Amino acid sequence: MSQSLDTTPPSSADEPAYNPRNYLNAEAGAMSWLLTRDHKRIGIMYLVLTSVSFFLGGFFALLVRIELLTPGPTIMNAMTYNRMFTLHGVVMIFLFMIPAIPGIFGNFFLPLMIGARDVAFPKLNLLSVYLYLIGAVIALYGMIHGGADTGWTFYTPYSTTTVTKVVPILLGAFVLGFSSIVTGLNFIVTIHTLRAPGLIWMRLPLFAWSIYATSIIQILATPVLGITLLMVAVEHAFGFGIFDPARGGDPILFQHMFWFYSHPAVYIMVLPAMAVISEVVCASARKNIFGYKAVAFSSLGIAFVGFFTWGHHLFTSGQSTLDAGIFGILSMFVGIFTAIKVFNWTATLYKGAVVFTTWFAYFCGFLFFLVFGGMTGIALATVSLDVHWQDTYFVVAHFHFIMVGGVIMAWLAALHYWWPKMFGKMYPERWGIVGAMTIIFGFNATFIPQFLLGNYGMPRRYYSYPERFWPLNVASTAGASLLGFGFLLIAVYLLWSLKWGKVASANPWHSRGFEWDTLSPPPVENFLSDPIYTHPPHDYTEVPSGAAEVKHAT
């Protein structure tokens, strides 16, 4: 790899200069991708795989919305509909939301941000991609051969008595869990052991702090999901009486075990989104984060408290009144940690130098969805309000706002903010803003009617519905089609820019995030010389001298 060292660094960081010897063209051929251990290539593989999953999951979502266009049957029968919403949930959660941001941007940028050459265990990293692929293929097999009709929550005893094929999908999710665990382990060890000289914990980019918190949850909670799904599979296949009361099992036990993972899993999804936002807001405002410690430690706080809130999914399941109260209060603490972040991000704009870009638009969208998604979450945690909303479209809209809205805003913000770094090409800014407006508007048009449907009393997972729910369902479907159109637009112009986009400079946004210190696209070994850090990231207090924003060791 010494060849890259021969590259002449561009004269100035601002001048467009495509780094000619980068990780993308260092080696050629399919095998160089399939057997790569380069964290950047693995990140790109995740980008391709999770994007395919996202479009698949989005396709199922559109079918669901089209079916709900009329109160009765529209384009499919009840069985197909039940399979469609199950597939939408399973694909979006296990194949997109959980792996997307850590898999793509965590892999690509974590080593770049801490001045490392790679993650701690490059081979394990490759293994995680293959586990993802194997899990996805097993789940896909299950989808083609019948497909489960249980919803992504697999509630027993329905899931253990249904005639559809749940076992392949359960096993697929089980394997995907290992992919998630391996990634989390890798990141924790990387952050502990591979920080460059000078990068003390209190200079660690906030992206890394949040990814660290995510990894802790992935390692501690995912095994519980694995064991729970296996038990469901065993009960379905061999008739063991674990959860089915007709066979001596306890169906509520399943709910406790399932949500013990699946509630923290919400933070596996949203913490990486917060990681991205902490970077994007600093670069937008050319400002250090307001309250570094508050933002960093609130990530750990969310990871910790997130383990003790699962019972808020069981307010109407017959858990004791006292338990409901305790889980309600604990759930509000997650809201407090999130509020700390929201206020600190907003305050970061204070005395900054803000510029409106596509990724700043997504930052605004993220704040919007987080505030309303979060506040509806607090409302749900007040126990008595939840009784009406539980299992209605209000909950559907709530988690789509906070979880999906949060992840998608951050995913798109990251994709645009780091696109020049990853591929050395600029995306078309105007189309970017048009895309962002379409997505944010479409998202609101889809889910605000669903909040109202929930208030109105429409339960979720309804194939047909009483006619009074009709107008709001039409509005929601219209919003969803706009949303689908927005995603297509973004996919088209991003792919277009790979070939025809303007060449990007090493640091087109003049960001002082550490990942921008190297060339675009980065060379295989990440840095031309070993970085030493003397400042925290996003330090905009002095005029930079030339390109050298990091002092390099001799």
Add this chain to the structure above:
Amino acid sequence: MNELMRRMLFLPEQGSAYAVEVDHLHFFVITVTMLGAFGVAGAALLFFVKYRRRRDRQVTEHVEPRAIHEVLFIGVPLAFFLLWFAIGFPLFVKLQTPPKDAIDVYVQGKKWMWKFAYPGGPNGVDVLRVPAGRPVRLLITSRDVIHSFFVPDFRIKQDAVPGRYAQTWFNATQPGRHQVLCAEYCGLGHSAMLAEIIAMPPAEYEAWLAESRRSTVAAAQDSPEDRVDPRTSLAEQGRRLASEYGCFKCHTVDGTRHIGPTWLDLYRKTERLQDGKNVVADEAYMTESMMDPAAKVVAGYQNVMPTFQGRIPGPEVAAIVEFIKSLRTDAVRPEPSKGPVYVPVPGYDPSIVR
């Protein structure tokens, strides 16, 4: 104001006093949320306009928050969250504790219908008739998978879990009809699992109840697989079922101590358990003891009872529970006890039991 907010938020009709209370909390939360969100958005917009970027590589000042900022960031939302909880949780407790004078109705969910049974009264499918202005307690269970009994107009919802009885209650303000929906996904007919609560003027309700007690027609729609004869009262059915299932081999109904605790005066009695805790023998406890006898064993008795999980269907559990409830000292006939109705277990000596 109430009506305006309710319509703006698409909330259904407020069928009970509880619904009005919950809605008021809802309005409070949504108003503060909106104001807070406008505050954050306003601040962001202000900063964006005031601190727009002038030059590409503009230098900005390093700002560190003071402790007071972070304290406010935490304190203000926390104060509101706790206030809402302080209002919301007592409402939930209220929903969990039905008034003592409530009418009991047993509710059973099955794919894909709701069945209702009145103690000593008729059975019905998908239509629940109740008197307006009187609290009604629902004892809810399921025969197959988990369902959820959801009445939007009353803002109540309770999961129907097989093998367990859970309770909720409502008090319809005035006569009217209220839709019941199933809120927990239960398969193909999930969205068609609808029922109706008809709140009747109390006098009409009494007349209807008396009429249907006399008539046997109401039972015809019940499915043949139920072995409970719906023509008799629930308690009588319970007595027959209890003897069929062999309950009387261990439980007496006259207060005599045997292998298991007597059923006489058992309902609402506080029992001391082996682990030193106390439990009130209510419907939930009695159901649990049939399904999972080892969970809460009364002190002084051995854990010898087999589980009836999956052996006794929901309505039969209801009948047995109703039979036990009927065994109150003040309710027993004044004639002398006819002695134990159990047959002794061969080779079993009750004196060994501590």
